Amino acid sequence: MTTQENPQKGFFLTIEGIEGVGKSTALKFIQDYLTQANKNFIVTREPGGTPIAEQIRQVLLTPNSAETMIPETELLLMFACRVQHIHQVILPALAAGKWVVSDRYSDASFAYQGGGRGIDVSRIEMLEKWLLQDLRPDLTLLLDAPAQIGLERAKHRGPQDRIEQEKMAFFERVRRGYLDRMQQDKKRFRLIDATQPLENVRTTLKRILDAINQQ
């Protein structure tokens, strides 16, 4: 399903990282870059990306004071969104030769539900193997910063969703979950130090995109 196997097809790029590391700014930069390079692309996000998946996103992210969401419920809802997103959006776009740029994908489940919630990684691997089959990103940009820095930046954004309301220790475990996940698949990841000045992050992004573009 990936361009490694089908060089004539699209390119699947994902952006990962905890709150406040600058994913939105990076996405905007990538979008501008691809527009200027005259690429055919779509930008999408998880959880969400289709009408049904956006409905599930609401269930996932709406704070609910009356009831605690069980970690396994959260994991299953994330994969329910993902399956819908893959079949309705990602696969058709890649098959049409487009770039697909997704704000988060399955690495986020390893980080958030694995690292953050403590669900055994082997369970997440089992879901991934069954439901995603061969569809892995061609490249994943991991924007990394200590949770304290991310949360400090994110707190000026207005109302927080259910997951954003978690505490610092949770986001440190999520960050660690991302870094552990990267160790399993180093070739696919580009680690970007998100504590750098924005200009340096942009230079790094440009270098990475130029390299893909020249392939």
Added chain:
Amino acid sequence: MTTQENPQKGFFLTIEGIEGVGKSTALKFIQDYLTQANKNFIVTREPGGTPIAEQIRQVLLTPNSAETMIPETELLLMFACRVQHIHQVILPALAAGKWVVSDRYSDASFAYQGGGRGIDVSRIEMLEKWLLQDLRPDLTLLLDAPAQIGLERAKHRGPQDRIEQEKMAFFERVRRGYLDRMQQDKKRFRLIDATQPLENVRTTLKRILDAINQQ
């Protein structure tokens, strides 16, 4: 978690069957029986049974003309509901010594997503083993009738939900899914012929409930 293991705890009774086989009437009869017998009980349903699970139920059952729900998405949403329902409702009630009467439980996933949608039963068993652990019903009443009879009865009920809108062949596969599932765990199931006159069904239900009550 079941009363077989903890005889002093509650009793977990589930009712299964396709549309129109009389589950609601049977539930009402059971509720009246348990009230008269002075039992401490709750009646609940799947998908649903908690505020979060009811939100997921909406996503599952609302007809959506713009997008087809992928079978695996449906299965994951069902189990997301179920996990929430088990931890928030079923386990606490059983631990408190109550009867739990549930309108559908995991057998419905074998019937609807397995038989109906064609998802490999081994996938459903994997989810069940992981997420339900030892929690199986003490007894399951399977109300059985040919799909044609069930649908004929159900069609007078007003607007149909997304799953009820399926065609006859789908419900015949669901019925077959239930019967196949029963073969795997005969001791737990009581098969009730739902084509009988209502009075006979009631007599059968009473005999079953009397037997449990006298244990």
